[in-house]
Amino acid sequence: MNILAEELNSVLDGTVAGRLFSKLGRRIYFPKGIIAQSGEAKKHAHVANATIGMAFKDGKPLILSAIAEGMPTLTPAEAVTYAPTAGVEAVRNAWKKEIIRKNPSINPDGFSLPAVVPGLSAGISYLADLFLDEGDTILTSDPSWDNYALIFGERRGAAVQEVPFFGDADGLNIAGIWDAVAKAAKTGTVRIILNFPNNPSGYAPTKKEADELTALIRETAEGGADVLVICDDAYFGLFYEEDTYKESLFGRFAALHERVLAVKIDGPTKEDYVWGLRVGFVTFGSAGMDGSSYDALVKKLMGIIRSSVSCANTPAQYLMLKTLEDSRTAGEKKTYYGYLEARYRKVKEFLAANPDHPILKPLPFNSGYFMSFRCTGIDAEELRQELLSKHGVGTIALGNKYLRVAFSSAEADQIEGIYRTIFETAAGMK
Ligand SMILES: Cc1ncc(COP(=O)(O)O)c(C=O)c1O
CATH class of the missing domain: 3.90.1150.10 (Aspartate Aminotransferase, domain 1)
Incomplete structure (x- = not known):
């Protein structure tokens, strides 16, 4: 195994993330190669930065007129340069601020800086890479978004177990969900993806159901199982009823127990009506992790990003930043x-x-x-x-x-x- 992977593993061993890794998750690392060296040079190379495969003139990236005119509000650097592997720092910070604003009860220090991925689907696929091996099981709702079967099942060879989330009564079938989680917990590991507001049902938990789901995850961890709980918040904010729980369950799960690794997948795709922009965020939270373990885990994710798409699209990130800062939004x-x-x-x-x-x-x-x-x-x-x-x-x-x-x-x-x-x-x- 690469020494850098071993270093990251040694930071994460003993945490829930370290225990939940797939074989790829253990193997992956973020190389001290071109991207890392170029990042260092960006800070310190005051004479000449000859590190990265981009082309500059008079300190600005070369840009074709058609591109520049097509993106008139973006500078050449915002339009065509490579973004850092985990995303433009200002965008990541702005999204973190948004998460805190939209989730008033979240502990602002209890989760990682969001990492940028090229859309939520990509983020889910990267988590599958990090945390699921062939034959592992992940629980999801029945019905659920069909891409889960493709990502976890076909791509990673995992078993996607659809749990009947809706019975004959109104609301969530909490007893059925509890039963499925309790059965999975007997293996020592529970992996579950929760998507609220849900595609395709259009359901999000009431406040009471949010408490019940929180209790379920807490009790599962207290019973000795490691829990990966992925909150797919694609449709966050579109709540139409008074008694719906209007924050992400991520905030609760991130603070629950050291055996719980909560991951938030969210982004502007649906919330901000930019379906084709291809920007999403992956954010980690666990009561058993701190700054250095979040850094190591984000580095693992960066290894997955670098080895697949290399980085997300830069102009889309700057457009997002402008949207977040625009008083009309x-x-x-x-x-x-x-x-x-x-x-x-x-x-x-x-x-x-x-x-x-x-x-x-x-x-x-x-x-x-x-x-x-x-x-x-x-x-x-x-x-x-x-x-x-x-x-x-x-x-x-x-x-x-x-x-x-x-x-x-x-x-x-x-x-x-x-x-x-x-x-x-x-x-x-x-
Ligand atoms: C539940 C759910 N998660 C994630 C996504 C994917 O979002 P993106 O288009 O950003 O990949 C969708 C899109 O339909 C969705 O319904």
Whole structure:
């Protein structure tokens, strides 16, 4: 094993992160190669910096006019230079400040500096690299975002165990989740990814459920298991109901117990309406870790980043920074939230006026971009095809059980018509 990997492992051995590493997680290191040496030169080479493969003239990077004119608010350095492996420092600091602002009860000193990754999917994939070997199990919700199966299952060869998160009652099936976690804990290690607001159900926990999930993770750790809990906060902030827990569970898990490693995956993709910008953040938190172990763990992540995409896209990071600093952003986000909330309310109105459909039962939903129906007696994929081919209505079938509707992408005045079509089509298929 490389000596640098051994050094990082020796800092992390004895922490929950050290115990949770995959074989790749143990092997990976951040080389003292081009990037590290160039970083040192950036600080100290006051005569000439001949380290990195970029091209400069008069102290500025060379830039083609079409690029410069296409990004008129960015300087050449913001537009075309390489970003540091874990992201532009100012962007990382600004996002950390945002996490603290959006989560008033989080301990500001209890988590790492966020590292920038090229979108949340990439971040999840990097965590799979660090913490899952072939044959390991990760728990997630049933239903869950289909990319989890691809990332953890197909890519890493891990077993993705979908736990029925929604029973017949309203809200989360806490007993079922508890049972699945307790079973996994018997192996000594629990890995779980929680995604709230959830894709595809559109559900986020109530305050009471947040307490119950916190108790579950605490008791699991107290029982002696190491717990990796990944909070996929892609849709954070889009909460539409009073009793929903409006902070990330990451803040709670990060402070719980030294056997709990909490990881927050978040970013502007959905929250700030920049789906194609490809910026995401990975943040670590554990009651058993401190500054030096966070540094070592972020270095491990940097090894994963350097060995795959090398670094995330620089102009996207600076655009993000400008967005966070722009005085118009908060007002515009409030307006956009209002659009989504109005669409959500229209869906709720329709369902209240048309209860007890014989085939379609909505899963609980209170947040995010989506809601889903559980289909009984007909195949969700057949319903999707019928809606598309006969009525021109596009929806998503998840297996043969669930039909997902993205109310986020329909206008409020289209909602009633869309849902009426879905209801009538499903009823006609029985
Ligand atoms: C639950 C969830 N996590 C992560 C992502 C991925 O975000 P990104 O586009 O930044 O990779 C999505 C996108 O649909 C999602 O639904």
